[in-house]
Amino acid sequence: MSGxxxxxxxxxxxxxAASDPNEAEKIRNRVADDDVVIGVRMGTLFDAARWAVDLPEKELETLLEHPAYEARMSAFCILDFRARRxxxxxxxxxLARIxxxxxDVITAWDMVDRAAPRVLGWPILIGAIDGGVLDDLAAATDPLRRRSAITAPLWFIKKGxxxxxxxxxxxADSLAGDEHPRVRSAVQIFRKHADQRLRNDGEDG
Structure with a gap:
């Protein structure tokens, strides 16, 4: 990438240009069956998103509408890089509204994990958007929306x-016993980090 x-x-x-059939095979194992896969290493994809962080909104929408997993993943990485500013x-x-x-175009758990904490959790934490959206997401039929509901508050652990x-x-309690493994694993991750944070706070106090 030259600029x-x-x-x-x-x-x-x-x-x-960075497509690799071996990488495509690995990615295929973790994305939706109907996703188009280009086959790009995550490090390369992150670098491309970093170079595209100032992409105009219309162009970002083009990536979000694209059938390829990597195109949409790059769009959510762009949102994450913007949120770091x-x-x-x-x-x-x-950013949270986007x-x-x-x-609806999030089709893989790693899109959620990449963007939800900073892009959604951060504005909720500071009151820029209504935190009730987490309850709405937690009640959704789509398991990836439920994963967003518990992944976004990871920012609460970091900065709240x-x-x-x-x-x-x-x-996390509202999602206890969720039938989907991607939601259950996210709940476990949140509880692990939350427990550690609260223990550390107790020791510091």
């Missing part, structure tokens, strides 16, 4: 108060 990627076409060219609350809310409005961590644990 910033300013169009979806350039991002896709970069991804296709110093932003105004309204800008964080705008995540929520285009949750003990009370914020408890808010996340309430979501």
């Amino acid at each position: 910033p990627l300013t169009t979806a076409a350039r991002v896709l060219e970069t991804l296709h 110093k932003l105004a609350d309204r800008e964080r809310a705008a 995540y929520l409005e285009r949750h 108060s003990p009370e914020d961590v408890v808010r996340g644990l309430a979501i």
Whole structure:
């Protein structure tokens, strides 16, 4: 990559140039059956997203609408990289709205894990958007939305108060016994980190 990627076409060219049949076989094992797979190593995909962080919104939408897993994954990585910047609350809310409005194109658990904590959890933590959205996601029929409900509050553990961590644990409780393995594993991950955070807070106190 020789410079910033300013169009979806350039991002896709970069991804296709890095296509590897062996990588495609690995990716196929973790994505939806009807996803198109290009076959790009995650490190390469992250680098492409980093170069495309200032992609215009119309071009970002093109990636979100693309049938290939890597195109959509790169879009959610772009959102995550944007969320790492110093932003105004309204800008964080705008990123969260994109995540929520285009949750329909999330077809793999790693899209959730990459973007949900910063893109969704951060604006909820600071009150830029209503935290009730987590309850809505937790009640959804789509297991990836339920995974978002418990993955976004990982940001509460990282940057929130003990009370914020408890808010996340309430979501975990609501998903206890979920029938989907991707939701159950996310609940276990959250509880593990939440318990560690609360233990550390108790020791510091």
